[in-house]
Amino acid sequence: MITLDDVSKRYPNGTFALRDVDLRIDAGEFVFVVGSSGAGKSTLNRLLIREEMPSSGRVVVDGQDVARMKRSQVPHLRRKVGVVFQDFKLLQTKTVAQNIGFALVVTGHHPDVVREETDRALALVGLTPRRQHFPRELSGGEQQRTAIARALVSRPRILIADEPTGNLDPVTSWEIIKLFVRVNELGTTLLMATHNAEIVNALRRRVIHLDQGAIVRDEREGLYAA
Numbered sequence: 001m002i003t004l005d006d007v008s009k010r011y012p013n014g015t016f017a018l019r020d021v022d023l024r025i026d027a028g029e030f031v032f033v034v035g036s037s038g039a040g041k042s043t044l045n046r047l048l049i050r051e052e053m054p055s056s057g058r059v060v061v062d063g064q065d066v067a068r069m070k071r072s073q074v075p076h077l078r079r080k081v082g083v084v085f086q087d088f089k090l091l092q093t094k095t096v097a098q099n100i101g102f103a104l105v106v107t108g109h110h111p112d113v114v115r116e117e118t119d120r121a122l123a124l125v126g127l128t129p130r131r132q133h134f135p136r137e138l139s140g141g142e143q144q145r146t147a148i149a150r151a152l153v154s155r156p157r158i159l160i161a162d163e164p165t166g167n168l169d170p171v172t173s174w175e176i177i178k179l180f181v182r183v184n185e186l187g188t189t190l191l192m193a194t195h196n197a198e199i200v201n202a203l204r205r206r207v208i209h210l211d212q213g214a215i216v217r218d219e220r221e222g223l224y225a226a
């Protein structure tokens with residue numbers, strides 16, 4: 001589902017964020033990406049949605065070479081790869097339902113389809129009763145669930161979460177993680193960058209450890225630090 005062949009990323013200011021990364025993630029996997037601040041986790045995520053280009057090497061997502069695809073194909077890539085961030089990034093002037101359906105509206109889907117798919121995503125994250133609320137009226141966990149529903153509304157094959165529990169208390173963090181586990185069980189490949197050792201150690205999934213842009217460890221049923 002995701003392949004990186006000898007990928008390096010050097011930002012224009014000279015910083016090497018990734019070095020010679022080789023990686024293969026199969027469809028249906030649940031993968032944690034860990035490593036200290038600046039290790040390259042967010043850079044890896046950005047390469048997968050072509051928010052950044054690799055400086056060298058090849059990034060292949062669902063059979064497509066991300067660097068070689070036409071600009072016009074990028075929206076298609078971004079529907080295949082849903083993204084969730086630490087700070088939610090919701091549109092404050094739109095309701096929960098509007099935030100979730102927005103991507104479908106701008107891609108010209110029929111209002112009935114927008115409504116149907118939004119309802120499905122709302123139900124999946126358990127937010128149907130909050131559909132008409134605005135982000136500022138929600139708890140942090142509810143805001144993150146809205147962001148997850150927004151990421152899932154296009155039925156992506158891959159969901160990338162960048163430190164999704166960073167702004168949440170431990171109980172709420174667990175609710176979000178349980179939701180990711182369910183989404184993964186429904187067939188979505190899941191990639192989660194995190195500093196949360198407790199969650200990584202409890203779930204015992206694949207753990208990819210980055211250090212200064214290089215993969216220093218990649219273990220099935222791994223721990224946060226071995």
Ligand SMILES: Nc1ncnc2c1ncn2[C@@H]1O[C@H](COP(=O)(O)OP(=O)(O)OP(=O)(O)O)[C@@H](O)[C@H]1O
Pocket residue numbers: 011012013015016017035036037038039040041042043044
């Ligand atoms: N747009 C950018 N321009 C220049 N350097 C950058 C840019 N984004 C990130 N970097 C640098 O690249 C390296 C990797 O950063 P990245 O954000 O990928 O790390 P991270 O593992 O996500 O860190 P954190 O845990 O703090 O989120 C760091 O040295 C960072 O300073």
Ligand SMILES: [Mg+2]
Pocket residue numbers: 041042043162
């Ligand atoms: Mg980061």
